Amino acid sequence: MNRLYAIGRTMVAFILLFTVFNHNPRASAAGTQLPFDDISDNFATEAIVHLTKLNLINGTGNRKFEPYKAISRAEFIALVDRLLAITPVSSAISPFSDVPKTAWYYEWVQPAVQLGIVQGTSPSRFEPDRSVTREEASVLMTRALKQKVGIPIDVDTLYLDQDLIEAWALPSVYHLHQLGLMEGASGNFRPQAPISRQEAAVLLNRVLTRSGWSEQIHATPAPKIQLGWQYGQTTKQFEQQITQSHVNTLSPRWFFLGKAGTVENQIDPSLLPWAHKLGKKVWAMVGNHSDQLLTHQMLSSTDQRKTFIQNLSDIVRNNGIDGLNIDFENVRPEDRNYFTLFVAELAKQLHAIRAVLSVNVSPDFGSDWTEVFDYAELEKYADYIVLMAYDEHWGGDAEAGSVSSLPWLQKGLETLMTQVPASKVILALPLYTRDWYSNATSMTSSAEWSLLQQNSLVQSHVIKPVWNDYLGQYYASYRSQNMQHQLWLEDGRSLTLKALLGEKNSIAGYGYWYMGGESIDIWASLRNVMKFSSYHFS
Structure with a gap:
């Protein structure tokens, strides 16, 4: 008995000693701290735990993660949006028939489509529940990280199953391999295999923990000028619309050219302390009622011009206004030099009291309407040149068409930037559209619509909008x-493309004509543009 007892104690001691030397602290700690019961200590554990703590990834319920389950297109896009700190967007217009507004993923698909991260599987379908293949995941992540990829060279031995990788995916697969973000196993990539939830977690975690990338994602983009014009609203309505937006520079319609250089003054001083308390600037608009004769008389007369400038300067100084926004339209081409002289003299007066001068100009397509604007000369004096990138087709136009198509806007911006540095350019975007109508016997006519009116029609299911990739709307x-009736719609998607063009050119900021015309969702879309454009993952 004593001998058996001794042998038994020896065996117990051996087992205990074996346990101590083979104990895995990480596995033990993970076993007591893991957020899900169905994940084990493997290559994905750390990533799953990290992303869960950051609220970037969730389980499937009842403490389950289902690590081997294939991830759907909707789920993957939601993860990518969260990873990049992209704000969810609930636009009025859905790009896909199978992405209903009631679906949880609707607000995640929208910004990814707007920013060009994801596309549909056809012009009208997204297939949100379809599994994402590993090669599709590589393409989506490459777009999300804004990586420039080309046709890889000398990659014959990258993976044993490389011949199975589709040509459209091979550059992305190769690039992510080079970055160490996505790899294969046992020499194979398995391109057509669905990417699992744990593989997706590892991919996202590698992005997030790469040196310098997380810092970019969590940084606040440098603020740009966000100019919002008042039009047809009371001061209180204007203030309410400002608080719902990211506008930081207000332009109320306060001043107009009067007779003999006088100023028609419609100032509401209560707006100034309200704006300044919120850290916002006020650049009051100065208009000319599109009156050619009155404008010519003031511009061409030294005395009237001097009187008008002095009156404006006195009002700015006495009221603590931060700057002026000159909006002269329908000015005679022969007044080109006079208008430049007016801007030069006004700038001198405003700069002496530390006020800003911005001047609105139309895109130059060789018409009399824009001949008065000498871009190169105006830039010498004004602090900012504001390109009114709308009215491509206007109320008096006999031809129906877009208010601001993307190629038209791009050409106008490129022309302006040949003469004005990007640091002085503000791109003004339309928060309205036009409803064009005609019958068999009448000429084409139109009515100006706010985006709210447009969206109301869309939501009533009277129309089915179709995306035009060339026009960008x-x-x-x-x-x-x-x-x-015909409509060329403006929404978060079309405005995103316009703003992305501005960001590509590193312009100073944006203007919005007019506050109150927008639907609330467009501000989330435009904030996403500023955030996404600030990333330079390299």
């Missing part, structure tokens, strides 16, 4: 009261 037609 949705188009729709419908019949009402024996009239044929």
